[in-house]
Amino acid sequence: MLNINNPIEILKLLEKSNCRECGKPTCLAFAGAVFKREKKLEDCPRLDSNIIKQVDTKTDAKKGSTQQQEEAIKELKQRIAAIDLAAAAKRLGAQYESGKLTLQCLGKNFGVDDKGNIVTEIHVNPQVTIPILNYILYGAGASPSGEWVTFRELKGGEEWYPLYSQRAEKPLKKIADTYTELFSDMLQIFNGKRIDYHYPAEISIVLQPLPKVPILICYSGPEDGLESTLTIFYDKTVEENLNIEAIYGLIAGMVAMFGKLSLRHGNG
Ligand code: SF4
Known part of the structure:
Protein backbone atom coordinates (compact mmCIF):
# COMPACT_ATOMS: atom_id res chain seq x y z
CA MET A 1 0.00 0.00 0.00
CA LEU A 2 1.19 3.51 -0.79
CA ASN A 3 1.18 5.87 2.14
CA ILE A 4 0.98 9.51 1.09
CA ASN A 5 2.34 12.22 3.38
CA ASN A 6 2.84 15.19 1.09
CA PRO A 7 1.87 16.51 -2.38
CA ILE A 8 5.24 15.50 -3.87
CA GLU A 9 4.44 11.85 -3.24
CA ILE A 10 1.20 12.31 -5.19
CA LEU A 11 3.04 14.13 -8.00
CA LYS A 12 5.40 11.17 -8.33
CA LEU A 13 2.43 8.97 -9.30
CA LEU A 14 1.29 11.25 -12.12
CA GLU A 15 2.61 11.32 -15.67
CA LYS A 16 3.59 15.01 -15.33
CA SER A 17 2.39 15.92 -18.81
CA ASN A 18 0.35 18.90 -17.56
CA CYS A 19 -2.36 17.88 -20.06
CA ARG A 20 -5.10 19.69 -18.03
CA GLU A 21 -7.67 16.94 -18.52
CA CYS A 22 -8.28 16.92 -14.77
CA GLY A 23 -9.27 20.59 -14.88
CA LYS A 24 -6.06 21.79 -13.23
CA PRO A 25 -3.36 23.70 -15.10
CA THR A 26 -0.52 21.38 -14.03
CA CYS A 27 0.01 17.97 -12.47
CA LEU A 28 1.54 19.75 -9.47
CA ALA A 29 -1.61 21.83 -8.97
CA PHE A 30 -3.63 18.61 -9.20
CA ALA A 31 -1.37 16.89 -6.65
CA GLY A 32 -1.83 19.84 -4.26
CA ALA A 33 -5.62 19.71 -4.75
CA VAL A 34 -5.71 15.95 -4.02
CA PHE A 35 -3.62 16.46 -0.90
CA LYS A 36 -6.07 19.14 0.29
CA ARG A 37 -9.00 16.84 -0.61
CA GLU A 38 -10.33 19.26 -3.19
CA LYS A 39 -9.82 16.63 -5.91
CA LYS A 40 -9.71 12.84 -6.01
CA LEU A 41 -7.01 10.76 -7.67
CA GLU A 42 -9.71 9.37 -9.96
CA ASP A 43 -10.07 12.85 -11.46
CA CYS A 44 -6.83 12.25 -13.40
CA PRO A 45 -8.00 10.13 -16.35
CA ARG A 46 -4.41 9.18 -17.14
CA LEU A 47 -3.67 7.51 -13.83
CA ASP A 48 -3.72 3.72 -13.71
CA SER A 49 -6.71 2.44 -11.72
CA ASN A 50 -4.50 -0.10 -9.92
CA ILE A 51 -2.39 2.71 -8.52
CA ILE A 52 -5.50 4.59 -7.45
CA LYS A 53 -6.76 1.52 -5.56
CA GLN A 54 -3.46 1.11 -3.72
CA VAL A 55 -3.30 4.74 -2.66
CA ASP A 56 -6.91 5.31 -1.86
CA THR A 57 -7.23 2.49 0.60
CA LYS A 58 -4.69 3.91 2.99
CA THR A 59 -3.76 7.44 2.21
CA ASP A 60 -3.07 10.14 4.75
CA ALA A 61 -4.21 12.58 2.11
CA LYS A 62 -7.73 11.69 3.20
CA LYS A 63 -7.14 13.76 6.30
CA GLY A 64 -7.20 17.52 6.02
CA SER A 65 -3.79 19.12 5.98
CA THR A 66 -4.63 21.02 9.20
CA GLN A 67 -5.40 17.78 10.98
CA GLN A 68 -2.17 16.28 9.68
CA GLN A 69 -0.20 19.27 10.91
CA GLU A 70 -1.81 19.04 14.35
CA GLU A 71 -1.01 15.34 14.59
CA ALA A 72 2.58 15.90 13.43
CA ILE A 73 3.08 18.66 16.02
CA LYS A 74 1.60 16.47 18.78
CA GLU A 75 3.97 13.64 17.91
CA LEU A 76 7.01 15.92 17.71
CA LYS A 77 6.15 17.47 21.09
CA GLN A 78 6.01 14.01 22.63
CA ARG A 79 9.44 13.23 21.24
CA ILE A 80 10.78 16.53 22.54
CA ALA A 81 9.53 15.63 26.02
CA ALA A 82 11.80 12.56 25.87
CA ILE A 83 15.10 14.29 24.95
CA ASP A 84 17.75 16.21 26.90
CA LEU A 85 16.72 19.79 26.10
CA ALA A 86 19.80 21.33 27.73
CA ALA A 87 22.08 19.30 25.43
CA ALA A 88 19.92 20.17 22.41
CA ALA A 89 20.15 23.89 23.25
CA LYS A 90 23.94 23.70 23.46
CA ARG A 91 24.14 21.93 20.11
CA LEU A 92 21.76 24.26 18.28
CA GLY A 93 22.77 27.73 19.42
CA ALA A 94 19.69 28.07 21.64
CA GLN A 95 19.32 29.03 25.33
CA TYR A 96 18.26 26.69 28.09
CA GLU A 97 16.95 27.88 31.44
CA SER A 98 14.58 26.47 34.07
CA GLY A 99 13.56 23.49 31.96
CA LYS A 100 12.91 25.55 28.85
CA LEU A 101 14.77 25.73 25.54
CA THR A 102 14.44 29.08 23.77
CA LEU A 103 15.63 29.80 20.28
CA GLN A 104 15.24 32.73 17.97
CA CYS A 105 12.98 32.35 14.96
CA LEU A 106 13.04 35.46 12.74
CA GLY A 107 14.27 37.51 15.69
CA LYS A 108 11.48 36.40 18.05
CA ASN A 109 11.64 33.91 20.88
CA PHE A 110 10.30 30.42 20.33
CA GLY A 111 10.34 28.31 23.51
CA VAL A 112 9.71 24.67 24.28
CA ASP A 113 9.54 23.27 27.79
CA ASP A 114 10.57 19.79 28.90
CA LYS A 115 7.00 18.54 28.46
CA GLY A 116 7.00 19.66 24.83
CA ASN A 117 4.74 22.69 25.41
CA ILE A 118 5.41 25.58 23.05
CA VAL A 119 5.54 29.24 24.09
CA THR A 120 6.16 31.86 21.41
CA GLU A 121 6.42 35.65 21.28
CA ILE A 122 4.68 35.81 17.93
CA HIS A 123 2.06 33.67 16.29
CA VAL A 124 4.09 31.10 14.38
CA ASN A 125 2.07 29.26 11.82
CA PRO A 126 1.93 25.45 12.24
CA GLN A 127 3.77 24.92 9.00
CA VAL A 128 6.74 26.75 10.55
CA THR A 129 6.35 25.07 13.94
CA ILE A 130 6.99 21.60 12.47
CA PRO A 131 10.45 22.42 11.01
CA ILE A 132 11.43 24.21 14.23
CA LEU A 133 10.57 21.12 16.29
CA ASN A 134 12.45 18.95 13.78
CA TYR A 135 15.44 21.25 14.11
CA ILE A 136 15.39 20.83 17.91
CA LEU A 137 15.10 17.06 17.63
CA TYR A 138 17.41 16.25 14.74
CA GLY A 139 19.50 19.31 13.82
CA ALA A 140 23.24 18.60 13.98
CA GLY A 141 23.96 22.21 14.93
CA ALA A 142 26.32 22.72 11.97
CA SER A 143 27.55 26.33 11.85
CA PRO A 144 27.02 28.30 8.62
CA SER A 145 29.93 28.11 6.17
CA GLY A 146 29.21 31.39 4.38
CA GLU A 147 28.74 29.55 1.08
S1 SF4 B 1 -5.06 14.93 -15.99
FE1 SF4 B 1 -3.43 13.88 -14.89
S2 SF4 B 1 -1.69 14.02 -16.25
FE2 SF4 B 1 -3.16 15.53 -16.97
S3 SF4 B 1 -2.62 17.46 -15.86
FE3 SF4 B 1 -4.13 16.43 -14.64
S4 SF4 B 1 -2.93 15.27 -13.20
FE4 SF4 B 1 -1.54 15.78 -14.86
Missing part, protein backbone atom coordinates in the same frame (compact mmCIF):
# COMPACT_ATOMS: atom_id res chain seq x y z
CA TRP A 148 25.30 30.17 -0.43
CA VAL A 149 23.48 27.65 -2.63
CA THR A 150 20.04 27.56 -4.23
CA PHE A 151 17.24 25.21 -3.15
CA ARG A 152 17.76 23.05 -6.23
CA GLU A 153 21.38 22.43 -5.28
CA LEU A 154 20.35 20.86 -1.98
CA LYS A 155 19.89 17.11 -1.64
CA GLY A 156 16.36 16.31 -2.85
CA GLY A 157 15.94 19.94 -3.96
CA GLU A 158 15.36 19.15 -7.62
CA GLU A 159 12.47 16.85 -6.75
CA TRP A 160 10.87 19.31 -4.32
CA TYR A 161 11.52 22.34 -6.51
CA PRO A 162 8.17 22.45 -8.38
CA LEU A 163 6.24 22.63 -5.10
CA TYR A 164 8.80 24.92 -3.49
CA SER A 165 8.65 27.28 -6.45
CA GLN A 166 4.83 27.45 -6.24
CA ARG A 167 4.64 27.94 -2.48
CA ALA A 168 7.81 29.86 -1.67
CA GLU A 169 9.73 31.79 -4.34
CA LYS A 170 6.85 32.70 -6.66
CA PRO A 171 4.45 33.94 -3.96
CA LEU A 172 7.27 35.83 -2.22
CA LYS A 173 8.17 37.52 -5.50
CA LYS A 174 4.51 38.46 -5.94
CA ILE A 175 4.36 39.92 -2.44
CA ALA A 176 7.59 41.87 -3.07
CA ASP A 177 6.20 43.23 -6.35
CA THR A 178 3.04 44.59 -4.73
CA TYR A 179 3.96 45.25 -1.09
CA THR A 180 6.64 47.89 -1.23
CA GLU A 181 7.36 47.74 2.51
CA LEU A 182 8.22 44.03 2.49
CA PHE A 183 11.97 44.37 2.74
CA SER A 184 11.94 47.23 5.26
CA ASP A 185 9.52 45.13 7.37
CA MET A 186 11.89 42.16 7.08
CA LEU A 187 14.72 44.38 8.31
CA GLN A 188 12.76 45.83 11.24
CA ILE A 189 10.25 43.21 12.37
CA PHE A 190 12.30 40.11 11.65
CA ASN A 191 15.77 41.40 12.48
CA GLY A 192 16.95 41.08 8.88
CA LYS A 193 20.32 42.35 7.71
CA ARG A 194 21.00 43.99 4.40
CA ILE A 195 24.18 42.78 2.75
CA ASP A 196 26.14 43.36 -0.44
CA TYR A 197 26.14 40.19 -2.43
CA HIS A 198 27.77 39.45 -5.74
CA TYR A 199 24.51 38.06 -7.15
CA PRO A 200 23.03 40.79 -9.34
CA ALA A 201 20.13 42.00 -7.23
CA GLU A 202 18.82 45.37 -6.09
CA ILE A 203 18.13 44.11 -2.59
CA SER A 204 19.92 41.32 -0.70
CA ILE A 205 18.67 40.52 2.80
CA VAL A 206 19.74 37.86 5.26
CA LEU A 207 17.08 36.50 7.60
CA GLN A 208 17.56 34.04 10.41
CA PRO A 209 14.57 31.65 10.55
CA LEU A 210 16.58 29.49 12.97
CA PRO A 211 19.85 30.20 14.85
CA LYS A 212 22.13 28.26 12.50
CA VAL A 213 19.91 28.42 9.44
CA PRO A 214 20.35 31.79 7.68
CA ILE A 215 18.68 32.47 4.34
CA LEU A 216 19.59 35.09 1.77
CA ILE A 217 16.81 36.69 -0.27
CA CYS A 218 17.89 38.48 -3.46
CA TYR A 219 15.30 40.61 -5.27
CA SER A 220 15.28 42.91 -8.26
CA GLY A 221 12.09 44.78 -9.17
CA PRO A 222 10.54 44.80 -12.66
CA GLU A 223 12.33 47.03 -15.14
CA ASP A 224 12.00 47.98 -18.81
CA GLY A 225 9.32 45.37 -19.44
CA LEU A 226 11.35 42.64 -17.72
CA GLU A 227 9.80 40.68 -14.87
CA SER A 228 11.14 41.01 -11.34
CA THR A 229 13.41 38.25 -10.03
CA LEU A 230 13.63 36.71 -6.59
CA THR A 231 15.89 33.90 -5.41
CA ILE A 232 16.31 32.48 -1.93
CA PHE A 233 19.75 31.11 -1.10
CA TYR A 234 20.71 28.73 1.71
CA ASP A 235 23.93 28.17 3.53
CA LYS A 236 25.51 24.98 2.25
CA THR A 237 25.40 23.47 5.77
CA VAL A 238 21.59 23.73 5.98
CA GLU A 239 21.23 20.06 5.02
CA GLU A 240 22.94 19.03 8.23
CA ASN A 241 20.39 20.93 10.29
CA LEU A 242 17.14 20.26 8.40
CA ASN A 243 15.99 17.80 5.77
CA ILE A 244 14.59 19.04 2.46
CA GLU A 245 10.95 18.64 3.50
CA ALA A 246 11.56 20.67 6.66
CA ILE A 247 13.39 23.37 4.65
CA TYR A 248 10.45 23.54 2.27
CA GLY A 249 7.94 23.69 5.17
CA LEU A 250 9.92 26.40 6.95
CA ILE A 251 10.18 28.68 3.93
CA ALA A 252 6.65 28.07 2.61
CA GLY A 253 5.30 28.76 6.12
CA MET A 254 7.37 31.93 6.41
CA VAL A 255 6.14 33.16 3.04
CA ALA A 256 2.55 32.52 4.16
CA MET A 257 3.28 34.65 7.27
CA PHE A 258 4.70 37.45 5.10
CA GLY A 259 1.63 37.20 2.86
CA LYS A 260 -0.67 37.74 5.85
CA LEU A 261 1.46 40.66 6.97
CA SER A 262 1.18 42.32 3.57
CA LEU A 263 -2.60 41.83 3.60
CA ARG A 264 -2.84 43.39 7.08
CA HIS A 265 -1.04 46.42 5.72
CA GLY A 266 -3.57 46.58 2.90
CA ASN A 267 -1.11 46.14 0.07
CA GLY A 268 -1.45 42.47 -0.77
Whole structure:
Protein backbone atom coordinates (compact mmCIF):
# COMPACT_ATOMS: atom_id res chain seq x y z
CA MET A 1 0.00 0.00 0.00
CA LEU A 2 1.19 3.51 -0.79
CA ASN A 3 1.18 5.87 2.14
CA ILE A 4 0.98 9.51 1.09
CA ASN A 5 2.34 12.22 3.38
CA ASN A 6 2.84 15.19 1.09
CA PRO A 7 1.87 16.51 -2.38
CA ILE A 8 5.24 15.50 -3.87
CA GLU A 9 4.44 11.85 -3.24
CA ILE A 10 1.20 12.31 -5.19
CA LEU A 11 3.04 14.13 -8.00
CA LYS A 12 5.40 11.17 -8.33
CA LEU A 13 2.43 8.97 -9.30
CA LEU A 14 1.29 11.25 -12.12
CA GLU A 15 2.61 11.32 -15.67
CA LYS A 16 3.59 15.01 -15.33
CA SER A 17 2.39 15.92 -18.81
CA ASN A 18 0.35 18.90 -17.56
CA CYS A 19 -2.36 17.88 -20.06
CA ARG A 20 -5.10 19.69 -18.03
CA GLU A 21 -7.67 16.94 -18.52
CA CYS A 22 -8.28 16.92 -14.77
CA GLY A 23 -9.27 20.59 -14.88
CA LYS A 24 -6.06 21.79 -13.23
CA PRO A 25 -3.36 23.70 -15.10
CA THR A 26 -0.52 21.38 -14.03
CA CYS A 27 0.01 17.97 -12.47
CA LEU A 28 1.54 19.75 -9.47
CA ALA A 29 -1.61 21.83 -8.97
CA PHE A 30 -3.63 18.61 -9.20
CA ALA A 31 -1.37 16.89 -6.65
CA GLY A 32 -1.83 19.84 -4.26
CA ALA A 33 -5.62 19.71 -4.75
CA VAL A 34 -5.71 15.95 -4.02
CA PHE A 35 -3.62 16.46 -0.90
CA LYS A 36 -6.07 19.14 0.29
CA ARG A 37 -9.00 16.84 -0.61
CA GLU A 38 -10.33 19.26 -3.19
CA LYS A 39 -9.82 16.63 -5.91
CA LYS A 40 -9.71 12.84 -6.01
CA LEU A 41 -7.01 10.76 -7.67
CA GLU A 42 -9.71 9.37 -9.96
CA ASP A 43 -10.07 12.85 -11.46
CA CYS A 44 -6.83 12.25 -13.40
CA PRO A 45 -8.00 10.13 -16.35
CA ARG A 46 -4.41 9.18 -17.14
CA LEU A 47 -3.67 7.51 -13.83
CA ASP A 48 -3.72 3.72 -13.71
CA SER A 49 -6.71 2.44 -11.72
CA ASN A 50 -4.50 -0.10 -9.92
CA ILE A 51 -2.39 2.71 -8.52
CA ILE A 52 -5.50 4.59 -7.45
CA LYS A 53 -6.76 1.52 -5.56
CA GLN A 54 -3.46 1.11 -3.72
CA VAL A 55 -3.30 4.74 -2.66
CA ASP A 56 -6.91 5.31 -1.86
CA THR A 57 -7.23 2.49 0.60
CA LYS A 58 -4.69 3.91 2.99
CA THR A 59 -3.76 7.44 2.21
CA ASP A 60 -3.07 10.14 4.75
CA ALA A 61 -4.21 12.58 2.11
CA LYS A 62 -7.73 11.69 3.20
CA LYS A 63 -7.14 13.76 6.30
CA GLY A 64 -7.20 17.52 6.02
CA SER A 65 -3.79 19.12 5.98
CA THR A 66 -4.63 21.02 9.20
CA GLN A 67 -5.40 17.78 10.98
CA GLN A 68 -2.17 16.28 9.68
CA GLN A 69 -0.20 19.27 10.91
CA GLU A 70 -1.81 19.04 14.35
CA GLU A 71 -1.01 15.34 14.59
CA ALA A 72 2.58 15.90 13.43
CA ILE A 73 3.08 18.66 16.02
CA LYS A 74 1.60 16.47 18.78
CA GLU A 75 3.97 13.64 17.91
CA LEU A 76 7.01 15.92 17.71
CA LYS A 77 6.15 17.47 21.09
CA GLN A 78 6.01 14.01 22.63
CA ARG A 79 9.44 13.23 21.24
CA ILE A 80 10.78 16.53 22.54
CA ALA A 81 9.53 15.63 26.02
CA ALA A 82 11.80 12.56 25.87
CA ILE A 83 15.10 14.29 24.95
CA ASP A 84 17.75 16.21 26.90
CA LEU A 85 16.72 19.79 26.10
CA ALA A 86 19.80 21.33 27.73
CA ALA A 87 22.08 19.30 25.43
CA ALA A 88 19.92 20.17 22.41
CA ALA A 89 20.15 23.89 23.25
CA LYS A 90 23.94 23.70 23.46
CA ARG A 91 24.14 21.93 20.11
CA LEU A 92 21.76 24.26 18.28
CA GLY A 93 22.77 27.73 19.42
CA ALA A 94 19.69 28.07 21.64
CA GLN A 95 19.32 29.03 25.33
CA TYR A 96 18.26 26.69 28.09
CA GLU A 97 16.95 27.88 31.44
CA SER A 98 14.58 26.47 34.07
CA GLY A 99 13.56 23.49 31.96
CA LYS A 100 12.91 25.55 28.85
CA LEU A 101 14.77 25.73 25.54
CA THR A 102 14.44 29.08 23.77
CA LEU A 103 15.63 29.80 20.28
CA GLN A 104 15.24 32.73 17.97
CA CYS A 105 12.98 32.35 14.96
CA LEU A 106 13.04 35.46 12.74
CA GLY A 107 14.27 37.51 15.69
CA LYS A 108 11.48 36.40 18.05
CA ASN A 109 11.64 33.91 20.88
CA PHE A 110 10.30 30.42 20.33
CA GLY A 111 10.34 28.31 23.51
CA VAL A 112 9.71 24.67 24.28
CA ASP A 113 9.54 23.27 27.79
CA ASP A 114 10.57 19.79 28.90
CA LYS A 115 7.00 18.54 28.46
CA GLY A 116 7.00 19.66 24.83
CA ASN A 117 4.74 22.69 25.41
CA ILE A 118 5.41 25.58 23.05
CA VAL A 119 5.54 29.24 24.09
CA THR A 120 6.16 31.86 21.41
CA GLU A 121 6.42 35.65 21.28
CA ILE A 122 4.68 35.81 17.93
CA HIS A 123 2.06 33.67 16.29
CA VAL A 124 4.09 31.10 14.38
CA ASN A 125 2.07 29.26 11.82
CA PRO A 126 1.93 25.45 12.24
CA GLN A 127 3.77 24.92 9.00
CA VAL A 128 6.74 26.75 10.55
CA THR A 129 6.35 25.07 13.94
CA ILE A 130 6.99 21.60 12.47
CA PRO A 131 10.45 22.42 11.01
CA ILE A 132 11.43 24.21 14.23
CA LEU A 133 10.57 21.12 16.29
CA ASN A 134 12.45 18.95 13.78
CA TYR A 135 15.44 21.25 14.11
CA ILE A 136 15.39 20.83 17.91
CA LEU A 137 15.10 17.06 17.63
CA TYR A 138 17.41 16.25 14.74
CA GLY A 139 19.50 19.31 13.82
CA ALA A 140 23.24 18.60 13.98
CA GLY A 141 23.96 22.21 14.93
CA ALA A 142 26.32 22.72 11.97
CA SER A 143 27.55 26.33 11.85
CA PRO A 144 27.02 28.30 8.62
CA SER A 145 29.93 28.11 6.17
CA GLY A 146 29.21 31.39 4.38
CA GLU A 147 28.74 29.55 1.08
CA TRP A 148 25.30 30.17 -0.43
CA VAL A 149 23.48 27.65 -2.63
CA THR A 150 20.04 27.56 -4.23
CA PHE A 151 17.24 25.21 -3.15
CA ARG A 152 17.76 23.05 -6.23
CA GLU A 153 21.38 22.43 -5.28
CA LEU A 154 20.35 20.86 -1.98
CA LYS A 155 19.89 17.11 -1.64
CA GLY A 156 16.36 16.31 -2.85
CA GLY A 157 15.94 19.94 -3.96
CA GLU A 158 15.36 19.15 -7.62
CA GLU A 159 12.47 16.85 -6.75
CA TRP A 160 10.87 19.31 -4.32
CA TYR A 161 11.52 22.34 -6.51
CA PRO A 162 8.17 22.45 -8.38
CA LEU A 163 6.24 22.63 -5.10
CA TYR A 164 8.80 24.92 -3.49
CA SER A 165 8.65 27.28 -6.45
CA GLN A 166 4.83 27.45 -6.24
CA ARG A 167 4.64 27.94 -2.48
CA ALA A 168 7.81 29.86 -1.67
CA GLU A 169 9.73 31.79 -4.34
CA LYS A 170 6.85 32.70 -6.66
CA PRO A 171 4.45 33.94 -3.96
CA LEU A 172 7.27 35.83 -2.22
CA LYS A 173 8.17 37.52 -5.50
CA LYS A 174 4.51 38.46 -5.94
CA ILE A 175 4.36 39.92 -2.44
CA ALA A 176 7.59 41.87 -3.07
CA ASP A 177 6.20 43.23 -6.35
CA THR A 178 3.04 44.59 -4.73
CA TYR A 179 3.96 45.25 -1.09
CA THR A 180 6.64 47.89 -1.23
CA GLU A 181 7.36 47.74 2.51
CA LEU A 182 8.22 44.03 2.49
CA PHE A 183 11.97 44.37 2.74
CA SER A 184 11.94 47.23 5.26
CA ASP A 185 9.52 45.13 7.37
CA MET A 186 11.89 42.16 7.08
CA LEU A 187 14.72 44.38 8.31
CA GLN A 188 12.76 45.83 11.24
CA ILE A 189 10.25 43.21 12.37
CA PHE A 190 12.30 40.11 11.65
CA ASN A 191 15.77 41.40 12.48
CA GLY A 192 16.95 41.08 8.88
CA LYS A 193 20.32 42.35 7.71
CA ARG A 194 21.00 43.99 4.40
CA ILE A 195 24.18 42.78 2.75
CA ASP A 196 26.14 43.36 -0.44
CA TYR A 197 26.14 40.19 -2.43
CA HIS A 198 27.77 39.45 -5.74
CA TYR A 199 24.51 38.06 -7.15
CA PRO A 200 23.03 40.79 -9.34
CA ALA A 201 20.13 42.00 -7.23
CA GLU A 202 18.82 45.37 -6.09
CA ILE A 203 18.13 44.11 -2.59
CA SER A 204 19.92 41.32 -0.70
CA ILE A 205 18.67 40.52 2.80
CA VAL A 206 19.74 37.86 5.26
CA LEU A 207 17.08 36.50 7.60
CA GLN A 208 17.56 34.04 10.41
CA PRO A 209 14.57 31.65 10.55
CA LEU A 210 16.58 29.49 12.97
CA PRO A 211 19.85 30.20 14.85
CA LYS A 212 22.13 28.26 12.50
CA VAL A 213 19.91 28.42 9.44
CA PRO A 214 20.35 31.79 7.68
CA ILE A 215 18.68 32.47 4.34
CA LEU A 216 19.59 35.09 1.77
CA ILE A 217 16.81 36.69 -0.27
CA CYS A 218 17.89 38.48 -3.46
CA TYR A 219 15.30 40.61 -5.27
CA SER A 220 15.28 42.91 -8.26
CA GLY A 221 12.09 44.78 -9.17
CA PRO A 222 10.54 44.80 -12.66
CA GLU A 223 12.33 47.03 -15.14
CA ASP A 224 12.00 47.98 -18.81
CA GLY A 225 9.32 45.37 -19.44
CA LEU A 226 11.35 42.64 -17.72
CA GLU A 227 9.80 40.68 -14.87
CA SER A 228 11.14 41.01 -11.34
CA THR A 229 13.41 38.25 -10.03
CA LEU A 230 13.63 36.71 -6.59
CA THR A 231 15.89 33.90 -5.41
CA ILE A 232 16.31 32.48 -1.93
CA PHE A 233 19.75 31.11 -1.10
CA TYR A 234 20.71 28.73 1.71
CA ASP A 235 23.93 28.17 3.53
CA LYS A 236 25.51 24.98 2.25
CA THR A 237 25.40 23.47 5.77
CA VAL A 238 21.59 23.73 5.98
CA GLU A 239 21.23 20.06 5.02
CA GLU A 240 22.94 19.03 8.23
CA ASN A 241 20.39 20.93 10.29
CA LEU A 242 17.14 20.26 8.40
CA ASN A 243 15.99 17.80 5.77
CA ILE A 244 14.59 19.04 2.46
CA GLU A 245 10.95 18.64 3.50
CA ALA A 246 11.56 20.67 6.66
CA ILE A 247 13.39 23.37 4.65
CA TYR A 248 10.45 23.54 2.27
CA GLY A 249 7.94 23.69 5.17
CA LEU A 250 9.92 26.40 6.95
CA ILE A 251 10.18 28.68 3.93
CA ALA A 252 6.65 28.07 2.61
CA GLY A 253 5.30 28.76 6.12
CA MET A 254 7.37 31.93 6.41
CA VAL A 255 6.14 33.16 3.04
CA ALA A 256 2.55 32.52 4.16
CA MET A 257 3.28 34.65 7.27
CA PHE A 258 4.70 37.45 5.10
CA GLY A 259 1.63 37.20 2.86
CA LYS A 260 -0.67 37.74 5.85
CA LEU A 261 1.46 40.66 6.97
CA SER A 262 1.18 42.32 3.57
CA LEU A 263 -2.60 41.83 3.60
CA ARG A 264 -2.84 43.39 7.08
CA HIS A 265 -1.04 46.42 5.72
CA GLY A 266 -3.57 46.58 2.90
CA ASN A 267 -1.11 46.14 0.07
CA GLY A 268 -1.45 42.47 -0.77
S1 SF4 B 1 -5.06 14.93 -15.99
FE1 SF4 B 1 -3.43 13.88 -14.89
S2 SF4 B 1 -1.69 14.02 -16.25
FE2 SF4 B 1 -3.16 15.53 -16.97
S3 SF4 B 1 -2.62 17.46 -15.86
FE3 SF4 B 1 -4.13 16.43 -14.64
S4 SF4 B 1 -2.93 15.27 -13.20
FE4 SF4 B 1 -1.54 15.78 -14.86
